[in-house]
Amino acid sequence: MKELKLRGYVTAEDCGGDLQKAVDLAAKLGLNKVVVDRDCKAASPVVLPSGMYLVVENGVLTADLMTAQQENYSLRTRYITLEGVNGTVAGNIHLFNTHHVNVSGLKLQGSLTFEYCLWGRVEAITGGCVQVGRGCGNFIVQNVESDQPARISGAVSCGRCVPGSKPDVNNIIFCDSRFAGDGVYLDGVEDCGLLNIQVDHVTAGGTPVTVGSGKELPEHAFMNLTFTDLSGPVVYQNAVRHVYEKE
Numbered sequence: 505m506k507e508l509k510l511r512g513y514v515t516a517e518d519c520g521g522d523l524q525k526a527v528d529l530a531a532k533l534g535l536n537k538v539v540v541d542r543d544c545k546a547a548s549p550v551v552l553p554s555g556m557y558l559v560v561e562n563g564v565l566t567a568d569l570m571t572a573q574q575e576n577y578s579l580r581t582r583y584i585t586l587e588g589v590n591g592t593v594a595g596n597i598h599l600f601n602t603h604h605v606n607v608s609g610l611k612l613q614g615s616l617t618f619e620y621c622l623w624g625r626v627e628a629i630t631g632g633c634v635q636v637g638r639g640c641g642n643f644i645v646q647n648v649e650s651d652q653p654a655r656i657s658g659a660v661s662c663g664r665c666v667p668g669s670k671p672d673v674n675n676i677i678f679c680d681s682r683f684a685g686d687g688v689y690l691d692g693v694e695d696c697g698l699l700n701i702q703v704d705h706v707t708a709g710g711t712p713v714t715v716g717s718g719k720e721l722p723e724h725a726f727m728n729l730t731f732t733d734l735s736g737p738v739v740y741q742n743a744v745r746h747v748y749e750k751e
Contacts, residue, residue: 505533508529508533508535509533509535512535512537513530513535513537513538513539513559514526514527514529514530514533514535514537514538514539515538515539515540515541516538516540516544517542521544522546523538523540523544523546523550523565523567524546524548524550524551526538527550527551527552527553527556527558528553530556531553531555531556536555536556536557537556537557537558537559538556538557538558538559539559539561540558540559540560540561540563540565540591541561541562541563542562542563543563543564543565543566544563544564544565544566544567545565545566545567546565546566546567546568548568549567549568549569549570550567550568550569550570551570551571551572552569552570552571552581552584553572553581554581554582554583554584555582555583555584556583556584556585557585557587558585558586558587559587559588559589559591560586560587560588560589560591560592560593560610561588561589561590561591562589562590562591563591563592564591564592564593564594565591565592565593565594565595566594566595567593567594567595568595568596568597568598568614569586569593569595569596569597569598570597570598570599570600571584571598571599571600571601571602572600573600573601573664574600574601575601575664575665575666575667576601576666576667577601577666577667577668577669579601580601580602580603580666581599581600581601581602581603582602582603582604583603583604584599584602584604584605584606585605585606585607586606586607586608586610587606587607587608587609587610588608588609588610588611588628589609591609591610591611592610592611592612592613593610593611593612593613593614594613594614595613595614596614596615596616596617597612597614597615597616597617598615598617598619598662599617599618599619599621600618600619600620600621600662600664601619601620601621601666601669602618602620602621602622603621603622603623604622604623604624605618605621605623605624605625605626606624606625606626607624607625607626607627607629608625608626608627608628608629609627609628609629610628610629610630611629611630611631611632612629612630612631612632612633612650613631613632614632614633615632615633615634615635616629616632616633616634616635617635617637617660618635618636618637618640618643619637619638619639619640619660619661619662619664620638620639620640620665620666620669621639621640621643622640622641622642623641623642623643624636624640624642624643624644624645625643625644626643626644626645626646626648627644627645627646627647628647629647629648629649629650630648630649630650631649631650631651631652632650632652633650633652633653633654633655634648634650634654634655635654635655635657635660636654636655636656636657636660636673636676636678637655637657637658637659637660637661637673638657638658638659638660638661638665638671638673638696639665639666639669639670639671639672639673639696640673640674640676641672641673641674641675641676642674642675643675643676643677644676644677644679645676645677645678645679645681646677646678646679646680646681647680647681648678648681648682648683649681649682649683650682650683650684651683651684651685652683652685653683653685653686653687653688653689654678654681654683654687654688654689655688655689655691656673656676656678656688656689656690656691656698656701657673657689657690657691657692657698658671658672658673658691658692658693658695658696658697658698659691659692659693659696659717671695671696672696672697672698672699673692673696673697673698673699673701674698674699674700674701675699675700676698676700676701676702677702677704678701678702678703678704678706679702679703679704679705679706680704680705680706681705681706681707682706682707682708683706683707683708683709683710683712684708684709685708685709685710686708686709686710686711686712686714687703687706687707687708687710687711687712687713687714687734687735688703688706688712688713688714689713689714689717690703690713690714690715690716690726690729691715691716691717692716692721692725692726692742693721693725694721694725697721697724697725697726697727698725698726698727698729699727699728700727700728701728701729701730702729702730702731702732703730703731703734704730704731704732704733704734705732705733705734706733706734706735707734707735708734708735708736711736711737711738711739712734712735712736712738713731713734713738713739714738714739714741715729715738715739715740715741715742715744716740716741716742717741717742718741718742719742720742720743721742722743723742723743723744723745724745725742726742726743726744726745726747727744727745727746728745728746728747729744729746729747729748730747730748730749731747731748731749731750732748732749732750732751733750733751734751
């Protein structure tokens with residue numbers, strides 16, 4: 505244990521190849537850092553506790569990653585950092601009821617989904633599907649490059665909620681990104697609208713931004729939208745309230 509503390513992080517190899525045990529040990533020792541520096545597989549989802557800093561470096565992590573899925577606001581997970589240094593996650597990442605999230609540099613072979621997450625920064629993501637879902641706020645997402653569209657949507661939901669937290673998606677900036685097909689889908693649902701959403705400098709092989717899904721919602725479900733420097737026109741499938749566009 506003293507050796508690990510001197511090194512400053514834990515690897516799956518320190519725990520017989522078990523990544524969950526490595527995460528739990530890092531939290532127990534107060535190191536809160538796990539480095540995956542070679543190919544690693546986990547048969548079941550790896551649960552990340554508060555304060556965890558997970559680095560995937562020069563390898564492929566074949567695993568689903570998630571937070572504790574607590575529905576109580578006061579039991580939320582806090583301060584999660586996921587970093588890739590020529591690292592790939594072959595699985596889905598689902599962060600729920602988490603405050604202060606940083607995800608950067610990862611190559612994805614699955615989805616990166618946020619629900620009821622506040623204060624997030626996502627950057628330099630390659631591949632996969634980035635989804636900023638129900639209850640999320642105060643996010644910046646930048647430098648995403650993928651052949652799958654991204655989503656900012658109240659319809660992105662696992663069916664759980666955090667009582668006392670607003671379900672609306674608000675204060676999101678999505679910028680400087682490139683998509684092989686369609687770019688960013690904005691979608692609300694009856695009880696969860698979008699407020700203060702900015703999408704800029706997005707290049708797409710198809711439609712850079714689509715607002716609505718064809719199911720008509722009140723215009724206040726889409727409020728204060730800003731679209732600038734896109735590779736093509738915005739497609740509106742729903743009425744909106746207060747929108748600014750600049751080519």
